[in-house]
Amino acid sequence: MSALTVAKHRSNLEKLRAETEEGITALEVSYDELDPEEVASDVGAGEDEGGSEGDLTRFERDRIRARIGEERAFLELIDAAMERTKTKKWKNCTRCGEPIGDARLEALPATDLCVTCKANRGAW
Template sequence: MASTSLTDAELRHFAQALRDQRDVTGTELNRLAESLTSVREARSDGSADDEHDPEGPTLSSEWSRIVGVHGEFDEKVAAIDRSLARIVDGSYGTCIRCGTPIGIARLSALLTAELCIDCARAVEGRRR
């Protein structure tokens, strides 16, 4: 695999931005875990009749929503960790599909980008 075309300063900038994003995401994961615990406790309460509560979402729908968001945050953390590992091994900023440099504008917009814009478009086109 080709090494990155990013400068050391750019790599340091992206590494710090990724660590910052990981910290924020980790905080959100902890908050969601607390919400899951609260919903789990409410669901196990035999007196909760959430299916007939006109005041808001049911516990089941809230559980599903939180689990879904939690999964998205787990995926985000995994992508951040892969990107940080790629900084260490020298491949960050290089497309994992074709080996060309990923544009700095794309990396700035999507810190965890693993594909150059052309490969991302090609992959997305196949999904449709």
């Protein structure tokens, strides 16, 4: 296994950030397309099927909004990980200070916890 350099790690984070931003943009587009007013008028133009369509749209919008929230939170994790690359501790767990491990950092560039702390986090 080759050692993960800070330059490689930063480029992994940048890539992940770009992908996450793209994902958020796509979600926002889907969200806007599900404008209840617009969907209602589309439905109204044909047969009047009533509320079920609207409820589904609202449900779908809520789901997308939740996803956008999660993705935004993930962006903050990426930014925080990027900040940590300016310190000497970027390879260390923010909880216990042990090395996170190059393989884990490569797979999950935004992570700030070693696998042990991650596993324990639920209990804390």
